[in-house]
Amino acid sequence: MNTPLLIAYLGTVILLIATPGPVVLLVLDTSSRAGTATAVKTALGANAASLILVAAAAAVLAGSLAISPHLLQWGGLLGCLFIGWLGFSGLRDSASTETGVAPRASGWWQGFVIGISNPKDILFFVALFPQFIPVTESFGTSIGLLALLWLIVDLSILALYIGLMRHSLAQRYRASVSRVSAGLLLLVATAGAGYWLTVLLG
Template identity: 55%
Template sequence: MNLALTTSYALVVTLLIATPGPVVALVINTASAAGSKKALQTAIGANGASLALIAAAAAIISGAAVLQPETLRWISIAGCLYIGWLAISAIREHVTLPSEAQQGRRLQQGGWLKGFLVGISNPKDILFFVALFPQFIQVTESFATSMGLLAAIWVALDLLILGAYIFILGKVLSVRYRRWIALVSAVLLLGIAVAGLVYNLSA
């Protein structure tokens, strides 16, 4: 195993995952509004989506599958609409419902399925993986072993970083700050959805 190449890949992945995006925004929103357990379920769902996208990228790199750009575009549009709906629902809940009602609806926040759907909502991430993995595929001499190792590192770092966000929100910040963070993360999620929708419709 090429240790230097593996370390470089781990550093790149850490920076990519830690950068706020729809999954990070959803996990932060869920941790703030519904607690650590629900946020962890959301993170695991998003992790499952990453594995599905990585598998698709591996199939393309190996020549076993072909991408249809127009299909990706329409799936991306549907994903943006779903993320936008989640964001608007969260914003309305934090703005219009009293604290007691919000507490009563906590269990409806986040969860494995929402995490998976948000994670899979931008299939163009497949293109990102197709571009990323060939740069590090020489970590071992076997294509299958290299892809397995790269995927395992991604999954481990993904859960570790999202888990750090959840821990900080659950153990460090006060409830008052968590409510504001939940609202801000919902607005960020809406912004990501709108930006993605504009990009896909203008493409």
């Protein structure tokens, strides 16, 4: 086993997942609006999407699947539109909470869709994941090990974020956390959509 390469992979994954992106922001927003149980379902949905992206990356590397760059670009744009819709919904629901209207809960499917369309994850699995395949001498073993480590790190970091939302200070500012998370989702969506439109029209 190539231990230095494995350590580099873990460091890359930790930095990638810990940096607040669409999945982290959605989990924070869901935890603040709908509670821990729904946030956990959202995290599990995002992880299920990650497994599909790992499988797709493995198929590309094995030569059994060819993914058109144009298709990825359209997928990235559609993903940004969905992220924007989630951000808008989060802002609307946080306002509804303040006026006493129960917010619409998100869950597994929203986590899955945002995970499968997450620009960070797509970029990682298509562009960076192949660099870590030589971590073992067996292609299949490497894919399995890297996928398992991704899931462990991803779930651990998302659980940490969910746990922070249970803290009394976070509960006190729950509505503010929800608004900030939803607003950042809108910013991510706007920036991402602008990028993909530039790529598609360029």
